[in-house]
Amino acid sequence: MATIYEVSRRAGVSLATVSRVMNNTARVSDATRQKVLSAVAELNYRPNSIAQSLASKRSNSIGIILPELHGPFFGTLVSGIEQVLRSAGKHTIVTVGHSDEDKEKDGIEFLISRKCDAMVLHVDAVSDEYLETLSKGPVPVVIANRQVSGIAANCIALDNRKGGEIATRCLLERGHREIAYIAGPAWKTDAKERYAGHRAALQAFDISINELLVFEGDFQESSGSAGMDHLLGLGRPFTAVVCANDSMAAGAMRTARERGLDVPGDISIIGFDNVNFSHYLFPGLSTIDYPTHDIGGMAGRWVLRHVYGNDRLEIRNLFEPTLVLRESVRQNAG
Amino acid sequence: MATIYEVSRRAGVSLATVSRVMNNTARVSDATRQKVLSAVAELNYRPNSIAQSLASKRSNSIGIILPELHGPFFGTLVSGIEQVLRSAGKHTIVTVGHSDEDKEKDGIEFLISRKCDAMVLHVDAVSDEYLETLSKGPVPVVIANRQVSGIAANCIALDNRKGGEIATRCLLERGHREIAYIAGPAWKTDAKERYAGHRAALQAFDISINELLVFEGDFQESSGSAGMDHLLGLGRPFTAVVCANDSMAAGAMRTARERGLDVPGDISIIGFDNVNFSHYLFPGLSTIDYPTHDIGGMAGRWVLRHVYGNDRLEIRNLFEPTLVLRESVRQNAG
DNA sequence: CGTTGTGATGTAAGCGCTTACAATTCGGCT
DNA sequence: AGCCGAATTGTAAGCGCTTACATCACAACG
Numbered sequence: 069m070a071t072i073y074e075v076s077r078r079a080g081v082s083l084a085t086v087s088r089v090m091n092n093t094a095r096v097s098d099a100t101r102q103k104v105l106s107a108v109a110e111l112n113y114r115p116n117s118i119a120q121s122l123a124s125k126r127s128n129s130i131g132i133i134l135p136e137l138h139g140p141f142f143g144t145l146v147s148g149i150e151q152v153l154r155s156a157g158k159h160t161i162v163t164v165g166h167s168d169e170d171k172e173k174d175g176i177e178f179l180i181s182r183k184c185d186a187m188v189l190h191v192d193a194v195s196d197e198y199l200e201t202l203s204k205g206p207v208p209v210v211i212a213n214r215q216v217s218g219i220a221a222n223c224i225a226l227d228n229r230k231g232g233e234i235a236t237r238c239l240l241e242r243g244h245r246e247i248a249y250i251a252g253p254a255w256k257t258d259a260k261e262r263y264a265g266h267r268a269a270l271q272a273f274d275i276s277i278n279e280l281l282v283f284e285g286d287f288q289e290s291s292g293s294a295g296m297d298h299l300l301g302l303g304r305p306f307t308a309v310v311c312a313n314d315s316m317a318a319g320a321m322r323t324a325r326e327r328g329l330d331v332p333g334d335i336s337i338i339g340f341d342n343v344n345f346s347h348y349l350f351p352g353l354s355t356i357d358y359p360t361h362d363i364g365g366m367a368g369r370w371v372l373r374h375v376y377g378n379d380r381l382e383i384r385n386l387f388e389p390t391l392v393l394r395e396s397v398r399q400n401a402g
Numbered sequence: 403m404a405t406i407y408e409v410s411r412r413a414g415v416s417l418a419t420v421s422r423v424m425n426n427t428a429r430v431s432d433a434t435r436q437k438v439l440s441a442v443a444e445l446n447y448r449p450n451s452i453a454q455s456l457a458s459k460r461s462n463s464i465g466i467i468l469p470e471l472h473g474p475f476f477g478t479l480v481s482g483i484e485q486v487l488r489s490a491g492k493h494t495i496v497t498v499g500h501s502d503e504d505k506e507k508d509g510i511e512f513l514i515s516r517k518c519d520a521m522v523l524h525v526d527a528v529s530d531e532y533l534e535t536l537s538k539g540p541v542p543v544v545i546a547n548r549q550v551s552g553i554a555a556n557c558i559a560l561d562n563r564k565g566g567e568i569a570t571r572c573l574l575e576r577g578h579r580e581i582a583y584i585a586g587p588a589w590k591t592d593a594k595e596r597y598a599g600h601r602a603a604l605q606a607f608d609i610s611i612n613e614l615l616v617f618e619g620d621f622q623e624s625s626g627s628a629g630m631d632h633l634l635g636l637g638r639p640f641t642a643v644v645c646a647n648d649s650m651a652a653g654a655m656r657t658a659r660e661r662g663l664d665v666p667g668d669i670s671i672i673g674f675d676n677v678n679f680s681h682y683l684f685p686g687l688s689t690i691d692y693p694t695h696d697i698g699g700m701a702g703r704w705v706l707r708h709v710y711g712n713d714r715l716e717i718r719n720l721f722e723p724t725l726v727l728r729e730s731v732r733q734n735a736g
Numbered sequence: 737c738g739t740t741g742t743g744a745t746g747t748a749a750g751c752g753c754t755t756a757c758a759a760t761t762c763g764g765c766t
Numbered sequence: 767a768g769c770c771g772a773a774t775t776g777t778a779a780g781c782g783c784t785t786a787c788a789t790c791a792c793a794a795c796g
Contacts, residue, residue, distance in 0.1 A: 069540065071751095071752055071753085072752065072753060073752075073753095081775075081776085082775065082776045082777075083752095083753080083754090083776085083777090083778095084754080084755075084775070084776060084777080084778095085774090085775060085776075087753070087754060087755085088754095088774095088775090091754085093754085093755090094755095094774085094775095095773070095774070096774075096775085097773085097774065097775090100774085100775080114511065114514065114515040115515060115752085115753075116456075116515065116517060116751085116752055116753070117515050117516050117517070117753095118452060118455045118456050118461060118516070118517045118751090118752080118753090119456055119751070119752035119753040119754090119781090120752080120753055120754075121452045121753090121781090122450075122452050122453055122456050122751085122752080122753070122754090122781050122782070122783085123752075123753040123754040123755080123780080123781055124753075124754055124755085124781085125754090125781070127452060129495070136481065137477050137478075137480050137481035137484060138474075138477045138478040138481040138678075138695070139474075139477060139678065140473075140474055140477075140678065140679075142477060143471050143472045143473060143474075143476060143477030144471075144472040146471050146496070147470065147471035147472040147498075150471060150496065150497070150498060151498075154497065154498070159495060159497060159512065159516070160495070160496055160497070161463070161493060161494070161495050161496075162480070162484065162494060162495075162496045163484070163488065163493060163494070164481075164484060164485075164488070177448065178493065180448065181448040181449060181450065181451050182451050182452070182493070183450060183451070183452045206403065289682075318682045322682075322684075325684075344472075344473065344474065344679065345474075345678065345679030345682050348623075348652045348656075348679050348682060348683055349682055349683070349684065350656075350659075350683070350684035361472070405781095405782055405783085406782065406783060407782075407783095415745075415746085416745065416746045416747075417746085417747090417748095417782095417783080417784090418745070418746060418747080418748095418784080418785075419744085419745060419746075421783070421784060421785085422744095422745090425784085427784085427785090428743095428744085428745095428785095429743065429744070430744075430745085431743085431744065431745090434744080434745080449782085449783075450781085450782055450783070451783095452781090452782080452783090453751090453781070453782035453783040453784090454782080454783055454784075455751090455783090456751050456752070456753085456781085456782080456783070456784090457750080457751055457782075457783040457784040457785080458751085458783075458784055458785085459751070459784095737796105738795105738796100739794100739795080739796090740793105740794085740795080740796105741792100741793095741794085741795100742791100742792090742793090742794105743790105743791090743792095743793105744789100744790085744791085744792105745788100745789080745790075745791100746787100746788080746789070746790090747786105747787085747788070747789085748785100748786095748787090748788100749784105749785090749786090749787100750783105750784090750785095750786105751781105751782105751783085751784085752781105753780105753781085754779105754780090754781085755778100755779090755780095756777105756778095756779090756780105757776100757777085757778095757779105758775100758776080758777070758778100759774100759775080759776070759777085760773100760774080760775070760776085761772100761773085761774075761775090762771105762772090762773085762774095763770105763771100763772095763773100764769105764770090764771095765768100765769085765770085766767105766768090766769085766770105
């Protein structure tokens with residue numbers, strides 16, 4: 069591979085000049101620019117970006133850390149980030165944290181050692197304090213899908229609470245009064261907030277929460293099934309169930325059908341996330357749209373703005389969830 | 403951030419010695435090793451991997467290029483790659499090609515300039531020749547989910563043809579004789595092979611292909627719906643339809659139901675890929691399992707073996723598809 | 737006691753680029 | 767002609783590390 073040195077020789081100019089035309093970092097006369105450009109073309113020269121990074125202390129790469137890479141959710145998120153960053157000539161280094169504190173920290177350390185210009189973090193095992201400290205450090209941090217109070221400006225998230233509220237309100241407005249809830253793991257922030265939204269909606273309708281009708285799942289389909297089983301076994305009547313995410317809703321729906329219930333005839337179900345498969349379900353799953361791609365894109369814009377100085381970019385920190393109404397929810401006949 | 407120089411000063415040894423203990427690249431007495439290690443700890447030193455790469459001409463990073471990042475498929479693939487590479491201390495740079503020739507080439511150029519030690523490519527727009535030439539170049543290439551004849555050893559793929567055969571055979575063995583086919587885009591290699599498998603299976607049962615019952619879709623759900631509409635409009639009887647992927651199968655299934663047909667009562671449907679949502683469908687979709695995660699993992703192993711010299715690793719180039727039987731396929735009563 | 741071999745450590749030359757600073761050129765004025 | 771400042775180009779010092787090679791200390795040996 070040709071180096072900048074060979075280009076400079078062939079063009080008959082200095083290293084610095086070549087560097088300048090490559091990076092458009094200073095005025096160069098048209099004549100020399102042409103000489104350089106043709107030397108570049110002849111030698112098929114491509115700057116070694118590793119060397120560039122070392123010399124400029126800019127790596128032009130952004131680290132991303134996610135809980136997982138498979139599944140419908142995170143791919144969409146990375147996709148959003150990558151798209152805006154790539155179009156600005158930056159690139160992404162992706163690594164996973166498996167929702168494990170050590171692995172998450174490890175991944176972060178790794179990205180730092182890789183001299184990323186910034187990091188986009190989607191982590192759930194490390195503490196808020198850790199993140200606050202981290203954000204004081206040398207490498208800028210944007211936190212996706214989590215709100216850390218001390219560093220709100222670095223967070224790009226969905227208003228989960230409002231989402232939870234909308235979901236339950238949708239049911240209430242359709243006449244449902246006995247509403248069960250299949251929650252996410254209580255230690256996860258988003259799960260907590262969705263649940264808080266649920267309670268707020270009930271309260272707004274002057275309905276007291278029946279703790280019996282709440283089941284704590286783990287965001288997996290199987291726990292949706294288990295939750296539905298549990299709820300049905302209670303013998304307490306209910307006409308609708310809110311699930312804290314679509315996977316659990318799918319499990320719940322399946323189990324309800326297996327128990328001979330009709331959805332939405334006997335029971336309405338609403339999920340959360342609007343993942344890719346939710347409209348494939350039968351009946352189509354009503355849910356709360358999670359603008360994952362947009363949130364990813366916004367995280368990318370945040371970086372462009374705060375790290376690469378593109379000040380014209382508007383940043384929004386909190387995204388609004390919206391209702392997606394499909395067949396799984398129906399007016400309560402009772 | 404501390405540099406190796408500061409560590410060497412604090413430990414009272416030379417740069418080289420610090421480097422040696424960091425990389426375990428030569429014998430160092432226990433005493434000095436301890437001195438170095440504690441200096442490292444005190445300064446919280448982390449090698450600058452950019453500088454390492456420049457000096458060693460090893461970047462310890464592997465480039466990945468994919469058509470897209472969202473959707474159920476590619477996330478799983480990256481996940482497989484990342485997992486095995488990460489556990490070997492390597493990392494991944496991900497970029498997308500959008501199935502567009504220029505973008506794919508651009509992405510590849512980018513990864514090369516980034517001095518990746520190797521590239522894992524999942525591309526469909528560039529030509530076989532381009533890939534063959536590329537593989538002769540300085541950076542090793544492994545090609546996922548595509549078989550390029552000249553460089554078979556660099557390809558990790560699924561036997562799509564056999565998969566197509568298994569799908570159709572599954573229907574044939576259950577008494578179906580009038581079998582429709584909703585194909586993928588004819589210019590995609592995998593679509594072609596799956597279709598070839600379909601025809602082979604029919605042939606093995608001495609059934610001649612009815613071209614009328616073949617519809618070319620584009621792998622999207624909507625074209626599955628369109629395909630089903632088209633087929634039903636033909637007025638020719640058929641008792642089963644093979645879809646070249648699950649998304650189209652989902653569309654076909656939905657449309658069949660909307661037209662008042664029972665799946666699998668009136669018509670059996672089988673898909674291909676076994677994507678995450680296929681078991682969420684109602685009825686559960688029978689399909690051909692695509693071991694995406696394993697294929698990704700194998701691509702990672704290929705790199706470990708051929709680039710980092712881990713010779714003990716076994717490489718398999720062709721993966722066998724397997725049948726996943728769910729409710730959408732039933733014995734033909736007629 | 738001088739040699740020699742061996743293991744441990746140090747020295748210093750890059751890796752390919754960026755960038756502060758110095759040098760040069762050149763047009764416009766007086 | 768002589769001078770000045772702006773525009774252009776060149777020089778060279780790093781960026782933080784790896785690694786070939788040199789050096790050193792020391793034990794074993796004849």
